[in-house]
Amino acid sequence: MQSVRGFQDIHKQDAILFDIMNAKVLSFAQFNCFESLHLPIIEFEEIFANHLGDDSDVVSKEMYSFVDKSDNRIVLRPEFTASVMRYAVENSLDKQVLPKKFFSFGPLFRYDRPQKGRYRQFHQYNFEILGASNESHTDVYGIFLASELIKKLEVQNVILNVNILPKNIELYKKKLYDYLSNKNLSDISKHRLSKNVLRILDSKEECDIEILKNAPRVTDFLEEEELKYRKFIAEQLQELKIDFEFNDNLVRGLDYYNSVVFEFIQKDLGLAVLGGGRYNNLFTNMSNGRTLPAFGFAAGVERLMLATNISAFLRPKLGIICADEECLSKCLQMINSLQEMYDCDLILNGSSITKQIKKADQLKYEFISIIGTTEIQKKEMTIKELSTGVEKIVKYDY
């Protein structure tokens, strides 16, 4: 028996880390006034097919789609943003008190080539800010939040890449196409040339990297206003002491972005742990012309887990051994109060105290405390570290 390729069980230490991170990110979202938005796992195919870009990898080859019993074309959601926009259109958010800030979390599905950090089922923390009229402040605020999230999750060795996509992206695409069309590109890039020329900028093939050195640069297609905006973003990030690099080749794999785009790259993995940007046209396209400015980002949970140090989040585990039956209620009550400092538990297996200590050790509890009538009378408890045998007596009012 085995699980489906690219799908994984999250268990043991990973499950602990997954749960701790989820709890931390949920409170991060709440503290920053994001509303939870729980979206369905399936959507009509057109939600993604018509809006992420026909030639994007996600739409052209990665969607899990099927026809249901009513002949609807359904997909397992490959991302949240288009679903959030579908929700925004369906609920006429543009007519409500704005801005709206939404947080979503859950599994996503992409039929990608599985490898370390790339799975067919993965999870995202997704943040969207809709209808904020001060776009420049929103962009800086959003990138700042993303950077705070990365910090909070103790993800090390990351660099922020930023780019501004020109309004006139079509002209840039044409010039890039003209430049690349007579070059000896790798097979994969040759294939992308007519389908999705911008994706070639992402190529990891040596020959493409060499050719791209002299390719037209996206910055040369920015208008004066956009260049000023690029400078503004740079100044703000410097003031916020967020390390970043402008990366002309950062175009993102989804078509809906229209201005600032960014990714946090984890250097050891060589992969983005978080990506996003401004996408003002998605609501307009989905709603036949209405407007709702939008900015958002999403972080990949499995990649964050690979890049963080679990020990930063773990609390010591304390096993309570109840030595006399008449002390059971006191033991249970103290477990409750000790949980402010420890992950604390009553040892439930073992017919003698020695066997219960052995059980605590097998369960990898770092500390134990044996509680009997003597401890309760003396109003103290002895906390023993199992690995060293060191004991500490502390006062405890039972």
Ligand code: HAM
């Ligand atoms: P994305 O760059 O496609 O953007 O995905 C965001 C993050 O999800 C990536 O940086 C990565 O950490 C993680 N991720 C993507 N694919 C996989 C995979 N196959 N396996 C593991 N992790 C993966 C979006 O999805 C946009 N909707 C983000 C956004 C929100 N833009 C605006 N609002």
